[in-house]
Amino acid sequence: MDNENSENNKNIEEVSDTEENKFNYNFINTPWDDRTDRSRITAIALLVAIIVATAALVINNLVIHYKDFHYESFLNNTDIDCNVVKLEDYPYIARIHLISSNELVCVGAMISKHSVLANELCLKSGPIRLRIGSPTDPRCKKGFSVNFMETIPHNGVITKHLVLLSILENMTGCMKSIKIGLHLNPQKNLFIIGRSFRGGRVLSIQMAKYVKEDVTSVELRNLSKNETIAVTTFGKCPVRAGDLLVQRGLLLGLASTSVHKRETSKTVYFANLSTARKYLNLLDAEVRFS
Numbered sequence: 001m002d003n004e005n006s007e008n009n010k011n012i013e014e015v016s017d018t019e020e021n022k023f024n025y026n027f028i029n030t031p032w033d034d035r036t037d038r039s040r041i042t043a044i045a046l047l048v049a050i051i052v053a054t055a056a057l058v059i060n061n062l063v064i065h066y067k068d069f070h071y072e073s074f075l076n077n078t079d080i081d082c083n084v085v086k087l088e089d090y091p092y093i094a095r096i097h098l099i100s101s102n103e104l105v106c107v108g109a110m111i112s113k114h115s116v117l118a119n120e121l122c123l124k125s126g127p128i129r130l131r132i133g134s135p136t137d138p139r140c141k142k143g144f145s146v147n148f149m150e151t152i153p154h155n156g157v158i159t160k161h162l163v164l165l166s167i168l169e170n171m172t173g174c175m176k177s178i179k180i181g182l183h184l185n186p187q188k189n190l191f192i193i194g195r196s197f198r199g200g201r202v203l204s205i206q207m208a209k210y211v212k213e214d215v216t217s218v219e220l221r222n223l224s225k226n227e228t229i230a231v232t233t234f235g236k237c238p239v240r241a242g243d244l245l246v247q248r249g250l251l252l253g254l255a256s257t258s259v260h261k262r263e264t265s266k267t268v269y270f271a272n273l274s275t276a277r278k279y280l281n282l283l284d285a286e287v288r289f290s
């Protein structure tokens with residue numbers, strides 16, 4: 001060992017004596033066996049630093065990517081059991097993102113070529129941008145800005161208004177509108193489609209059943225019975241304000257409550273959209289009812 005080392009050291013001394021070699025054998029391309037201990041340590045330290053920096057970048061990216069990811073829900077499995085569907089299959093759903101953080105705050109429904117119906121809560125967190133249609137289609141990917149907005153009075157369980165967002169841009173190819181259903185069939189299943197905890201790439205979906213519940217007794221506020229639709233859910237997805245209530249391809253309601261802890265309550269309340277018909281007709285003549 002000693003011998004080898006002294007040999008190496010000697011070699012390097014010899015090498016560094018000549019000018020050309022000094023140039024040729026710099027830190028980068030000195031053969032491993034020719035390095036001094038210090039050079040080896042520096043080389044190893046450099047490698048470690050590169051690995052650590054790369055790992056830090058990767059982890060940082062993961063953290064950014066999963067910023068919305070709720071670790072507790074992940075452990076608990078409730079959200080994991082929630083069924084999800086692809087965005088592409090629901091072209092009448094608009095995703096409402098915050099401009100500042102790009103966070104998905106709500107979903108809304110395209111009820112005509114240029115109008116999105118949403119819950120007023122969706123606008124409370126700051127300026128928004130709409131994403132509609134396939135996230136990979138370049139026409140749709142860039143998103144759409146809201147040109148103007150109208151409020152529609154609605155005496156819901158936690159909110160007092162719905163909002164109608166108007167987009168002037170041509171969204172052909174990105175969206176399809178959904179008709180508003182005037183008659184709920186209590187015998188048939190309902191679907192709740194909404195914002196998924198997995199972020200903006202999928203939507204949550206679960207079945208629900210209409211409950212003839214005296215909604216006036218549920219909350220202290222005076223609610224008109226017709227204005228609120230109460231349902232119980234069979235799925236394990238949380239329901240967020242603004243989620244859509246759909247039956248046979250018709251839009252019946254927008255969630256007016258947010259249910260995060262599914263264990264405490266299985267009943268969810270929706271704004272009955274047929275009570276908003278008059279306003280919707282006034283604001284956008286292209287909204288269709290069935």
Ligand SMILES: *[C@@H]1O[C@H](CO)[C@@H](O)[C@H](O)[C@H]1NC(C)=O
Nearest residue numbers: 072073075076077078261263
């Ligand atoms: C997880 O779910 C169980 C019921 O499935 C519930 O009792 C518990 O409080 C939940 N824990 C968290 C952290 O949400």
Ligand SMILES: *[C@@H]1O[C@H](CO)[C@@H](O)[C@H](O)[C@H]1NC(C)=O
Nearest residue numbers: 113139169170171172173174
């Ligand atoms: C919207 O765009 C589509 C094609 O992208 C075009 O066919 C249609 O005429 C446009 N509509 C308007 C009103 O510009």
Ligand SMILES: *[C@@H]1O[C@H](CO)[C@@H](O)[C@H](O)[C@H]1NC(C)=O
Nearest residue numbers: 155216219220221222223224
């Ligand atoms: C509920 O409505 C009735 C009449 O419609 C009114 O007398 C009462 O004060 C209202 N209660 C609340 C809590 O608003």
Ligand SMILES: *[C@@H]1O[C@H](CO)[C@@H](O)[C@H](O)[C@H]1NC(C)=O
Nearest residue numbers: 182223224225226227274275
């Ligand atoms: C509720 O709807 C029923 C018919 O479905 C109607 O007769 C009644 O007038 C409505 N009530 C209100 C307050 O709109």
Ligand SMILES: *[C@@H]1O[C@H](CO)[C@@H](O)[C@H](O)[C@H]1NC(C)=O
Nearest residue numbers: 184225226228229272274275
């Ligand atoms: C929704 O409102 C309409 C019109 O007021 C009413 O006829 C209908 O019964 C309501 N639906 C529910 C489920 O309360």
